[in-house]
Amino acid sequence: SQKIEQNSEALNIQEGKTATLTCNYTNYSPAYLQWYRQDPGRGPVFLLLIRENEKEKRKERLKVTFDTTLKQSLFHITASQPADSATYLCALDGGDMRFGAGTRLTVKP
Amino acid sequence: GAVVSQHPSRVICKSGTSVKIECRSLDFQATTMFWYRQFPKKSLMLMATSNEGSKATYEQGVEKDKFLINHASLTLSTLTVTSAHPEDSSFYICSASPRFANYGYTFGSGTRLTVV
Numbered sequence: 001s002q003k004i005e006q007n008s009e010a011l012n013i014q015e016g017k018t019a020t021l022t023c024n025y026t027n028y029s030p031a032y033l034q035w036y037r038q039d040p041g042r043g044p045v046f047l048l049l050i051r052e053n054e055k056e057k058r059k060e061r062l063k064v065t066f067d068t069t070l071k072q073s074l075f076h077i078t079a080s081q082p083a084d085s086a087t088y089l090c091a092l093d094g095g096d097m098r099f100g101a102g103t104r105l106t107v108k109p
Numbered sequence: 110g111a112v113v114s115q116h117p118s119r120v121i122c123k124s125g126t127s128v129k130i131e132c133r134s135l136d137f138q139a140t141t142m143f144w145y146r147q148f149p150k151k152s153l154m155l156m157a158t159s160n161e162g163s164k165a166t167y168e169q170g171v172e173k174d175k176f177l178i179n180h181a182s183l184t185l186s187t188l189t190v191t192s193a194h195p196e197d198s199s200f201y202i203c204s205a206s207p208r209f210a211n212y213g214y215t216f217g218s219g220t221r222l223t224v225v
Contacts, residue, residue: 034213034214036213036216041200041219041221042218042219043113043115043202043204043216043217043218043219044153044202044204044216045216046212046213046214046215046216047213048213049212049213089152089153091213091214093214096143096155096158097143097155097204097214098155099152099153100152101151101152102152104150
């Protein structure tokens with residue numbers, strides 16, 4: 001069966017450090033992978049999309065990598081800030097959008 | 110651009126009544142919209158895919174007679190929870206994609222349903 005796994009339920013880091021979140025998938029051959037941010041009681045907000053033929057994509061302090069051989073995506077937030085504290089979800093679009101369970105990131109001052 | 114409006118944001122209803130949730134794409138047309146359900150501290154679970162002008166596609170285990178979906182126009186999909194029970198209490202979220210290059214899906218702000 002298809003699975004999307006985000007291996008850390010929660011991640012705590014110190015302000016200024018780089019947060020790295022992992023997303024692994026099985027039984028998918030996605031054309032692209034997406035990352036979203038979700039704050040409590042709100043809908044997810046789109047952050048980045050990376051295609052299968054792209055190894056890396058950056059947006060401001062965010063960086064996403066996509067390794068289709070390993071079936072893994074890494075999501076990095078550099079120079080993290082307390083305002084980055086949220087749950088981050090990876091998602092695969094195979095005709096419909098399915099999500100990993102998310103990683104709850106807490107950035108401590 | 111690419112805004113999805115969801116209404117209401119919160120609703121409390123009595124057991125046995127029905128509740129309608131609206132999802133509108135404000136500045137783009139969406140032939141397909143998605144409805145999700147989310148339990149506390151859990152990820153989004155896809156319930157159904159709403160298709161404009163045709164029947165919705167439901168995920169396995171989702172009762173189509175309980176969760177009625179209507180996608181009557183290119184900018185509006187509705188989810189009606191019929192004969193609601195306390196176990197239907199949850200956070201419901203819709204989404205759609207403007208299908209711009211390098212752009213993901215836009216989500217509504219969600220509806221917190223409480224059945225008492």
